Amino acid sequence: FLDVRTKTLAYEWKTTLGTGGQVKTLAVSPNAHSAVIGFTTGTVSVFDVRSGGILGTLKVPEGEVLKANFYSRSRFFTSSADGSIFLWNTKELAQASPTLLKSHMDPAPFILSTRSGEFIVATQTNKLCIYSNMKGGTQMDCQCTRLQSENVKGTLSSIALFPENRLLLFGSDNGNIELLC
Secondary structure (H helix, E strand, C coil): CEECCCCEECCCCCCCCCCCCCEEEEEECCCCCEEEEEECCCEEEEEECCCCCEEEEEECCCCCEEEEEECCCCEEEEEECCCEEEEEEHHHCCCCCCEEEEECCCCCCEEEECCCCCEEEECCCCEEEEEEEEECCCEEEEEEEECCCCCCCCCEEEEEEECCCCEEEEEECCCCEEEEC
16 A cells, blocks of 8 residues: 555565466545455455454455446456456455356456446457346346447457446557447
């Protein structure tokens, strides 16, 4: 943990009980009380940012964790190398059983959540899916499209969201960025 005000290292946390592997992704909850760390071994650690204590260690059913992102204060998504997207609840870490929301054919390393409760998934094959209207924690409406080569030249390498006007900024492997609505 780096304190940007003083430009000093403030804390160093042990985030897994065993050998977790390489840290692949980090996400902080909207209230900044907890954080999620995804490892290349498929392990997910949830810890309390205020105390540094590990709240739980979870295992993704298949493959490494590519991306984690909070959906709400107590729920977060993970995407795996096999294309699976799971929804987890931080209040049920002791008997954690993730909800499989979707299994894509391609790995989905890019997941964003919006203020309106939607989440956006992008794959490295330039496929974009927007999930909305969560029903009962397991069912969501989904709209998928493949980004046209005239809109995004190359292969997606990063994605960002402008929350106010819901514009998407895409980075590609050729060094270009594209702004789409």
